[in-house]
Amino acid sequence: MAVTTTEPLPVLPLAGLAARGLAQLKRLAFALIFLSPSIILFGVFIFYPLVKSVYLGFYETDPLGNQGDFVALDQYRTVLTSEDFRHALWITVLFTLYTVPPGIVLGLGLAMLANQKLPGISIFRTAFSSTVATSVAVASMMWLTLLNPSVGLINYFLQEADLPRIDWLNDPDWALLAVSLTTIWLNLGLATIVFLAGLQSIPERLYESARIDGAGRWATFLHVTLPMLSPTLLFVTVVGTILAFESFGQIHILTRGGPLDATTVIVYSIWQEAFQRFDYGVAAVQAVGLFILVLGLTGLQIRFLERRVFYQ
Amino acid sequence: MVTTTETLTARKSAWRRALRSAWGRPWGRYALRYAVLVVAAAVVVLPIYMTVVNSLLRKESIIAYPPELFPFDPQWGNFRRALDEVPLARYMLNSLIMSGLIVIGQLLTSALAAYAFAFLRFPGRTFLFLLFLSTLMVPWEVAIIPNFQTIQRLGWLDSYQALTIPFLASAFGTFLLRQHFLTIPRELRDAAAIDGYGHGRFLLFVVLPLSRPVLASLAVFSFLLAWNQYLWPLLVTNEDNMRTVQIGLAALRGREIDSFNVVMAGTLIAAMPMLAMLVLFQGQLVRGLTAGAVKR
Numbered sequence: 001m002a003v004t005t006t007e008p009l010p011v012l013p014l015a016g017l018a019a020r021g022l023a024q025l026k027r028l029a030f031a032l033i034f035l036s037p038s039i040i041l042f043g044v045f046i047f048y049p050l051v052k053s054v055y056l057g058f059y060e061t062d063p064l065g066n067q068g069d070f071v072a073l074d075q076y077r078t079v080l081t082s083e084d085f086r087h088a089l090w091i092t093v094l095f096t097l098y099t100v101p102p103g104i105v106l107g108l109g110l111a112m113l114a115n116q117k118l119p120g121i122s123i124f125r126t127a128f129s130s131t132v133a134t135s136v137a138v139a140s141m142m143w144l145t146l147l148n149p150s151v152g153l154i155n156y157f158l159q160e161a162d163l164p165r166i167d168w169l170n171d172p173d174w175a176l177l178a179v180s181l182t183t184i185w186l187n188l189g190l191a192t193i194v195f196l197a198g199l200q201s202i203p204e205r206l207y208e209s210a211r212i213d214g215a216g217r218w219a220t221f222l223h224v225t226l227p228m229l230s231p232t233l234l235f236v237t238v239v240g241t242i243l244a245f246e247s248f249g250q251i252h253i254l255t256r257g258g259p260l261d262a263t264t265v266i267v268y269s270i271w272q273e274a275f276q277r278f279d280y281g282v283a284a285v286q287a288v289g290l291f292i293l294v295l296g297l298t299g300l301q302i303r304f305l306e307r308r309v310f311y312q
Numbered sequence: 313m314v315t316t317t318e319t320l321t322a323r324k325s326a327w328r329r330a331l332r333s334a335w336g337r338p339w340g341r342y343a344l345r346y347a348v349l350v351v352a353a354a355v356v357v358l359p360i361y362m363t364v365v366n367s368l369l370r371k372e373s374i375i376a377y378p379p380e381l382f383p384f385d386p387q388w389g390n391f392r393r394a395l396d397e398v399p400l401a402r403y404m405l406n407s408l409i410m411s412g413l414i415v416i417g418q419l420l421t422s423a424l425a426a427y428a429f430a431f432l433r434f435p436g437r438t439f440l441f442l443l444f445l446s447t448l449m450v451p452w453e454v455a456i457i458p459n460f461q462t463i464q465r466l467g468w469l470d471s472y473q474a475l476t477i478p479f480l481a482s483a484f485g486t487f488l489l490r491q492h493f494l495t496i497p498r499e500l501r502d503a504a505a506i507d508g509y510g511h512g513r514f515l516l517f518v519v520l521p522l523s524r525p526v527l528a529s530l531a532v533f534s535f536l537l538a539w540n541q542y543l544w545p546l547l548v549t550n551e552d553n554m555r556t557v558q559i560g561l562a563a564l565r566g567r568e569i570d571s572f573n574v575v576m577a578g579t580l581i582a583a584m585p586m587l588a589m590l591v592l593f594q595g596q597l598v599r600g601l602t603a604g605a606v607k608r
Contacts, residue, residue, distance in 0.1 A: 027434040030511075034428035035440065037421045041481035044462070046447045049455035056457065113352055118345060126594065127353040130360060132601070133586035135540035137558035141565065141579040142359040145366060145572055151375050153362055185359060190601060197602035246451050249542035253562060267453045267543075274457050275547060284457055291454040298449070 050291070056284035065278035079285040087261060088269040088286075089293075091176065095265055096244040098180035099187070104236055106184065107191025108229075114192065115199045125196065132189030136249035143182040144169075144254060172262040175255050179263050182250050187243065191236055198232030199225070227310040234305050238298055245294050266290050360583075367391070367577035374572050387573065394578035397567050399552055403560035404582070406475075410545075410556060411538035413476040418534045419527060422485030427515050429486070430493035431501060441490075447483045453543070460547055474548040475556070479538065485530050488600075492526040493519060525599070532593050533600030539586060557582045 032039075057076055060068040079085055110128045114121065131139070146153050147168040155165045168178035202225065210220045226233075248267045251257060257264040257272065264272075266286060274283035334340030366374060367390055368383035394400055428434075429441055459478060468474040496519060504514045520527070545556040555563065564578045590597060 024435045027432070028436060031428045031432045031434040031437070034424040034432070038425045038444065038481040038483075038486065039440075041421065041478070042444070042447050042483075045459055045478040046450050046455055049458035049462075050450055052458035052461075053454060110352060110356070113349055116345060116349075118342070118349075121349075124349045124353050126591065127357050129594075129598075130357060130587070130590060132536075132597070133590040134360070134583055135558055135586065136542050137540075137561045138579055138583045138586075139359070141561055141575065142363050144565075145576060146359055146362060148572075151377070151379065151572075153358075153379055156377075156379050185356075188356065193598050193601050197598065242451070246453055248453070249558070252542070252546070253565075270453060270456070271543070274460075280457055280461075287454045287457060290451060294451050295449060 053284045053287050053291075056280055057288055059281050061279045061281040065280070068281070075281055076285050076288075079282050080289055084269065085266075085286060085289065088264050088266045091261075091263065092245060092265040094176060095180060095183075095247065095263075096241055098177065099183045099244050100237065100240040103184050103187050103191050103240055104233070107188055107236070108195050110188065110192045111195030111199055112225075114196055128192045129189040129196075131185055131187075132193060134186065134189075136186060137253060139182060139186040140250045140253035143178075143185070147178050147182075147254075169255055170259055172260045175259055175262045179250055179254055182254065183244070183247060186250070187240065191240070194236055195229070195232060198229050202228040230309040231311060234302070234309050237305065238301050241297060241301065242294060245290065245297070266293075363576050363580055363583075366573055367580050369573050371571055371573060390573045390577040391581065393574050394564060394568075394581060397574065398560055398564045398578070400557070400560060400564065400578055400581055402553055403555050403557040404585070406472075406554060407539055407557040408585070409472060410475040410541075411535050413472065414479045414538040415531050415535050417476065417480030418482040418485050419531060421481045422489050422530065423515070423520065423523075423527075425481075425486045426489035426493050427511070427519065429490045430496075431511070431514075431519075444483045444486055456543070456547070463548055468548070470549055470551045470554040472554075475545060475554075478544070482530075482534065485534065488530055489523065489526060492523050496522055525596075528593075528596045529600035532589065532596040535589070536586065536597065536600075 056067075058070055058072060060071050060075060062068040114125045114128050134142070145151075147155075149155060149165065149167045149170070152168075154168070158165055166174050168174050206224050206228065207220065210224050215223065245265075246267055247265060248271065251263050251265060251268050252271075255263045257268045267290065270283045270286045270290065273279045273286065331344065334344055365381060365383050368386040368388070369380060369390075370385065370387055373380050373385075425444065429437065429444075463469060463474045463478075466473075468477075500518060501514060504518055509517070540558065541556070542558050546559050549555050549559065552563075561575075561578060561582055565575050568574045568578075
């Protein structure tokens with residue numbers, strides 16, 4: 001992220017205290033009047049809990065849900081290498097692969113359709129972005145009906161196409177796919193809006209030069225649209241992955257992590273351990289694991305994809 | 313019924329010929345473009361449309377096969393029943409209060425912090441700004457256990473404090489407003505200082521009025537996020553009169569397990585404020601959502 005500052009700034013607070021120390025300190029104190037509401041809230045609800053989660057991971061939890069023995073890193077080792085966590089991680093990765101790439105392709109496709117210059121196009125823009133107005137709970141309730149094995153519309157279409165009906169949410173082979181379908185639809189509006197803004201920021205003259213050079217539709221897409229859109233693609237990939245790793249609501253409503261743990265993603269597992277089994281220690285370890293995963297994944301994506309990003 | 317390969321190929325090439333000839337004419341080009349747009353829009357909107365249909369059907373019609381695709385005999389009573397069965401109106405009010413407080417809080421804290429980062433010079437400014445941005449890297453789920461314990465210890469379970477206070481500051485909002493504040497000419501600050509404006513009055517009477525569009529974008533964006541919250545309200549509310557509408561929907565489903573039509577009516581009621589906002593404030597929403605995505 002580009003942070004522009006007008007002048008070089010002292011990096012450490014309270015640096016250079018000796019000479020103009022008092023004046024500097026006054027400036028800091030004055031700035032803190034403006035900053036302190038945010039700093040206090042971040043401290044209490046983001047930084048402290050982060051440290052506290054790491055700390056909770058060092059302690060076992062007794063059967064009553066109270067903090068038990070200090071076990072140092074033992075709990076981290078056992079939980080992070082356990083079958084359960086590896087399974088949750090695998091489901092989360094699958095869920096991300098099922099939702100993020102299709103979401104990007106569909107969102108870009110819709111955005112390109114909505115980017116045409118036609119009378120009445122704004123109606124279609126609103127329609128394409130409408131899913132942004134549905135919350136995770138609303139979308140899940142809608143799809144719960146669509147995916148219903150006996151009266152749902154999806155199985156009706158399948159039957160009309162002479163395909164076997166599917167018990168979407170109760171079949172371990174299909175449940176994750178059903179949840180992914182719901183999620184792709186839920187996030188489609190956001191992806192379309194973001195891609196459309198990206199497309200509209202591409203200067204018209206680039207398309208004109210491409211046309212003069214005799215480039216066809218496909219060549220124009222490949223050599224003008226995609227490179228110009230690469231910052232947006234990076235953003236959608238990074239944010240989409242983070243959203244996928246943090247998904248909870250649709251799973252809680254549609255499948256409750258089942259059947260047979262087929263949809264137990266990491267956040268669902270954290271919720272189960274902490275608030276169903278009251279094992280804060282295990283849940284805290286999983287939460288720290290999630291944090292490291294998201295941080296690492298975001299870092300990797302930015303590092304490897306940023307090279308391909310073409311900034312104007 | 314068996315379709316031979318030959319007839320299929322013949323049919324396909326007939327289609328292709330028809331499409332090509334249509335594409336060759338000006339009106340045909342338009343018609344095809346609109347056809348594609350209409351089909352795409354129909355697929356995207358289908359789940360919402362079916363919710364509207366199902367919310368208006370009779371209980372017997374909802375299990376009919378083939379499914380009914382239009383409510384010829386609309387049952388408006390389903391909406392009444394959804395409102396009667398669970399305190400849906402109260403859930404909506406709770407969501408509204410929660411989201412409203414979060415929006416106001418975020419606008420206040422973000423504007424103050426952004427002002428300091430954009431207009432004040434003080435030691436440690438870069439460090440503190442990076443500290444703010446670093447909060448964007450912490451998934452809320454990672455902090456959720458200690459935060460739940462904090463709220464529990466404060467005795468705030470089932471209260472608006474629990475639903476709102478953890479979300480009253482926003483690094484995204486601070487960043488967004490700072491970027492805009494930096495575009496305000498410094499000469500304005502100097503002129504205001506000559507007129508005897510302190511920082512507080514300059515922020516209130518010059519900077520904020522000049523930033524109305526950005527403030528609106530941030531407001532719409534944070535309202536959307538707050539309204540859609542699921543995991544946190546699920547944890548910190550148990551009582552019926554504190555539940556938000558997102559959690560209340562699940563309660564309605566539990567109560568009305570065999571009447572999809574009533575559940576769909578409730579779902580539509582819950583979706584209504586956001587759909588209205590999308591139609592009314594599309595511009596602000598789009599600006600808020602894309603602020604981070606597109607460079608500049």
